[in-house]
Amino acid sequence: MRSHQSQSAWLTVQMTAIALVLGAAQTGAKENLKTESRAPYLHHIPLRDNQGSLITMPKSTTQPWRGNPYSTARSCSECHDYSRIGNGWHFNAAREGVPAGRSGEPWILTDPLSHTQLPMSYRGWKGTFKPSDVGIESKMTDADFLNAFAHHLPGGGVGEPAKADERTLKPGPFQVDCLICHEASGHYSHELRYMDALKGGKLAQAASAAAGFGTVPLSGPQIAYDRRRFDSESKVSVDLTKSVHNERCYYCHTANTVMGEEKWHSDRDVHVRAGMLCVDCHRNGEEHMIVRGYEDEATQRIVTPDMINLRIPQLMRINPSLTKEQATTLAENELRAERSRIRSLTCRGCHVGVDSKDENGQRFAADMGGRLGAPRPLHRGLPPLHLEKLSCTACHSGPRPEAEAQPVQTAMNHKLGLPGQLRAENTPPLIVQPVFLRVGDVITPHRMVWPTYWGRINKEGVIVPITPAEIDTLINDKSLLPDPPAEEQARDPYMARPLTDEQITKILSALAEDRTKDQPVFVTAGLVFRLADGKLHVQSKDKDGREFAAARPYAWPFAHDVRPAGQSLGATGCAECHSKDSPIYFGTVTARGAVDFDRGVRKAMWELRGDDRLVASTFAWTFVFRPMLKYVSFASAVVVAGVLLYYGLMGLGAITCRARNQQGRP
Amino acid sequence: MTMTTDQIIQKSTPPRPPASGPLRITFLGQLAYLVLFAATLVLAATGVFWAWLVQGKPMHGWVLMIHAAFAPVFAVALAVVSLTWADRARFACRRSLQRASARVLFWVLLLLGLTMILSGVLPMTPIFGTDGQVALYLTHRYCGMAIAVVIVLHLLSLIRVR
Numbered sequence: 001m002r003s004h005q006s007q008s009a010w011l012t013v014q015m016t017a018i019a020l021v022l023g024a025a026q027t028g029a030k031e032n033l034k035t036e037s038r039a040p041y042l043h044h045i046p047l048r049d050n051q052g053s054l055i056t057m058p059k060s061t062t063q064p065w066r067g068n069p070y071s072t073a074r075s076c077s078e079c080h081d082y083s084r085i086g087n088g089w090h091f092n093a094a095r096e097g098v099p100a101g102r103s104g105e106p107w108i109l110t111d112p113l114s115h116t117q118l119p120m121s122y123r124g125w126k127g128t129f130k131p132s133d134v135g136i137e138s139k140m141t142d143a144d145f146l147n148a149f150a151h152h153l154p155g156g157g158v159g160e161p162a163k164a165d166e167r168t169l170k171p172g173p174f175q176v177d178c179l180i181c182h183e184a185s186g187h188y189s190h191e192l193r194y195m196d197a198l199k200g201g202k203l204a205q206a207a208s209a210a211a212g213f214g215t216v217p218l219s220g221p222q223i224a225y226d227r228r229r230f231d232s233e234s235k236v237s238v239d240l241t242k243s244v245h246n247e248r249c250y251y252c253h254t255a256n257t258v259m260g261e262e263k264w265h266s267d268r269d270v271h272v273r274a275g276m277l278c279v280d281c282h283r284n285g286e287e288h289m290i291v292r293g294y295e296d297e298a299t300q301r302i303v304t305p306d307m308i309n310l311r312i313p314q315l316m317r318i319n320p321s322l323t324k325e326q327a328t329t330l331a332e333n334e335l336r337a338e339r340s341r342i343r344s345l346t347c348r349g350c351h352v353g354v355d356s357k358d359e360n361g362q363r364f365a366a367d368m369g370g371r372l373g374a375p376r377p378l379h380r381g382l383p384p385l386h387l388e389k390l391s392c393t394a395c396h397s398g399p400r401p402e403a404e405a406q407p408v409q410t411a412m413n414h415k416l417g418l419p420g421q422l423r424a425e426n427t428p429p430l431i432v433q434p435v436f437l438r439v440g441d442v443i444t445p446h447r448m449v450w451p452t453y454w455g456r457i458n459k460e461g462v463i464v465p466i467t468p469a470e471i472d473t474l475i476n477d478k479s480l481l482p483d484p485p486a487e488e489q490a491r492d493p494y495m496a497r498p499l500t501d502e503q504i505t506k507i508l509s510a511l512a513e514d515r516t517k518d519q520p521v522f523v524t525a526g527l528v529f530r531l532a533d534g535k536l537h538v539q540s541k542d543k544d545g546r547e548f549a550a551a552r553p554y555a556w557p558f559a560h561d562v563r564p565a566g567q568s569l570g571a572t573g574c575a576e577c578h579s580k581d582s583p584i585y586f587g588t589v590t591a592r593g594a595v596d597f598d599r600g601v602r603k604a605m606w607e608l609r610g611d612d613r614l615v616a617s618t619f620a621w622t623f624v625f626r627p628m629l630k631y632v633s634f635a636s637a638v639v640v641a642g643v644l645l646y647y648g649l650m651g652l653g654a655i656t657c658r659a660r661n662q663q664g665r666p
Numbered sequence: 667m668t669m670t671t672d673q674i675i676q677k678s679t680p681p682r683p684p685a686s687g688p689l690r691i692t693f694l695g696q697l698a699y700l701v702l703f704a705a706t707l708v709l710a711a712t713g714v715f716w717a718w719l720v721q722g723k724p725m726h727g728w729v730l731m732i733h734a735a736f737a738p739v740f741a742v743a744l745a746v747v748s749l750t751w752a753d754r755a756r757f758a759c760r761r762s763l764q765r766a767s768a769r770v771l772f773w774v775l776l777l778l779g780l781t782m783i784l785s786g787v788l789p790m791t792p793i794f795g796t797d798g799q800v801a802l803y804l805t806h807r808y809c810g811m812a813i814a815v816v817i818v819l820h821l822l823s824l825i826r827v828r
Binding site: 381383385388389574612615622626628629633634635636637640641643644646650 | 724731734735737742748752757758773786789793795
């Protein structure tokens with residue numbers, strides 16, 4: 001008996017040891033599993049829930065199958081380094097120590113009732129608000145941010161607990177949804193993701209619903225799995241691609257200038273029309289630090305620990321004698337040297353090329369220009385100075401500028417990609433483009449939005465926004481803005497109708513009732529509204545004659561859609577920019593907000609750039625004489641050339657005559 | 667009777683009046699030269715001194731406008747100078763008061779001036795692409811520097827004669 005027991009114990013020990021060895025080997029193998037092929041790998045994989053347990057189909061087919069939502073952090077990290085991917089550009093906005101980079105599109109907090117439109121970002125771009133900047137008594141939280149913007153957030157970031165940042169891989173409720181970009185079959189449903197899950201705050205269930213693995217029950221944190229998606233081993237087949245389709249990018253990065261029924265006139269981006277993918281230029285390594293593609297990016301880009309950690313195994317495999325420290329240093333040096341290579345993924349880098357040399361003094365092939373077959377621009381008749389003063393996008397991107405900057409709708413802020421009633425030009429948030437501002441010394445087209453919010457101005461003159469929820473409660477509790485008639489509600493579902501002075505006065509008066517608090521103000525369209533002696537006062541400048549910092553617009557450069565050369569700015573001549581009514585100098589930009597259009601602060605492009613109007617207008621005026629300058633110069637050149645030719649021939653004749661005479665010929 | 671070509675020309679051309687005194691530059695020629703000199707100074711001051719030596723970058727704003735305003739003045743003055751001075755600057759002209767060095771500098775001035783006008787105005791036409799534009803720009807810059815030196819030397823050579 002004892003013998004049997006000891007044998008059994010020994011067997012158990014042996015089995016455990018084998019299992020451990022196999023398990024370790026398996027784990028190790030999984031970490032390094034790569035196909036290294038350009039052929040896509042068919043993901044026929046098991047799913048795991050947030051606790052790491054396999055999601056297994058019950059044997060009984062009659063039994064309803066409900067289970068925990070699948071976890072990307074657990075399922076995908078079998079082969080991919082989820083924690084490092086989770087620090088990529090799309091997910092790292094709220095992380096400490098991440099360089100903000102050039103200003104980008106903010107999330108615009110839009111509240112129809114209070115007419116709030118507030119540009120927000122965790123990156124700290126000047127002119128944007130962080131959630132902690134919004135609210136006086138009660139601050140906006142990360143959860144509020146998620147509720148407001150989850151519809152287009154890819155997950156990760158603030159959707160996961162801070163522990164995830166410490167590589168402990170403790171997944172949070174709103175994990176990075178890998179499939180939102182990498183699903184290739186086109187069956188990923190953003191509508192189900194939002195309407196069935198995110199809208200109801202069911203963050204953890206969103207990925208399962210969107211991928212079609214199951215549906216979100218009316219109640220409970222589980223998923224009603226669809227058996228048809230699973231095989232007998234409880235595995236699912238998912239069509240995933242590294243070459244992310246443009247349609248995936250467009251879900252978040254669509255920008256429509258041509259709206260509504262006229263949309264079919266839009267040509268879209270010339271690169272896309274030529275068959276390119278967004279990710280052909282906006283590339284990334286496994287660390288998902290996607291190339292944004294602007295010219296200074298190479299200098300602003302940091303080498304992250306994730307990049308280094310991903311490179312170390314490769315270096316140690318190439319040179320097994322390297323220590324971890326040596327490999328770390330080498331990886332960091334290599335990655336720093338490689339940063340400059342992303343310059344070839346800018347417009348200029350791809351079409352013209354950039355100067356670069358590797359350690360052997362050789363130029364990288366990618367830096368020679370013509371990457372991916374990009375044609376080298378001729379720019380006939382364009383003085384080279386323009387290539388230093390203007391970004392490529394100034395002439396080639398967005399709609400052709402008009403006398404007034406035009407409204408634009410973006411996916412992130414107008415929920416494009418989700419079904420909704422027809423969005424119109426005045427559907428908030430109100431963003432305009434192109435606004436030609438300088439980035440450094442270079443004129444670059446921007447999109448611009450003016451903050452609209454209710455706030456309180458403190459003794460230092462600083463205006464702090466009140467949360468929209470607080471204002472909505474006030475408006476509803478005191479019936480300050482009675483519901484419009486049903487007919488108007490149907491016609492104006494986005495509540496885009498501007499506020500009247502009377503309505504603003506009502507709300508400000510209600511806010512002013514609590515005299516223990518700072519004076520309430522309403523900021524919109526570059527203006528600050530406040531009550532003084534019971535009357536509404538509107539100011540565009542503070543007591544020092546400066547613009548209210550709190551009312552200043554936020555602007556960010558844009559680059560798409562790119563127009564073909566024939567439609568670029570200047571294609572028909574210099575006067576497109578150098579004339580007294582050229583949009584790039586004298587086009588107007590009217591601040592848009594919750595008041596009538598003609599009340600907004602209006603500025604010309606030169607004014608927004610801080611240019612000298614006299615110089616700009618005089619320079620434009622001189623182009624009236626430009627044809628005359630050409631004619632006079634050419635005529636003078638012809639005269640001088642004629643004189644040179646005439647006397648040159650005479651001199652030549654004299655020389656030949658003299659030579660002839662010296663030879664004694666008649 | 668057969669005649670040589672020279673004999674035919676001599677027979678058909680009326681006899682020239684006898685040479686009388688040195689050939690001087692006309693008032694128009696002198697005025698044009700003065701204007702040319704002044705325009706060159708302004709162009710060199712804006713294009714070479716201010717933009718290249720002081721700023722170290724291409725002209726812009728008022729400086730560019732001044733430069734562009736004096737460019738046609740230079741071109742016209744150079745054309746008039748070429749018409750009024752060329753005959754006196756011939757190397758075979760024995761009645762001219764100009765020294766050989768002045769005559770050489772004059773022709774160099776015309777050549778550089780022509781190059782400068784063309785390199786200044788051709789970029790305004792849709793002929794040259796970026797590479798050509800850069801070449802023209804550099805040509806314009808270096809011609810400008812050379813012409814500023816040549817015109818000063820030319821003036822000095824004229825003054826020495828006087």
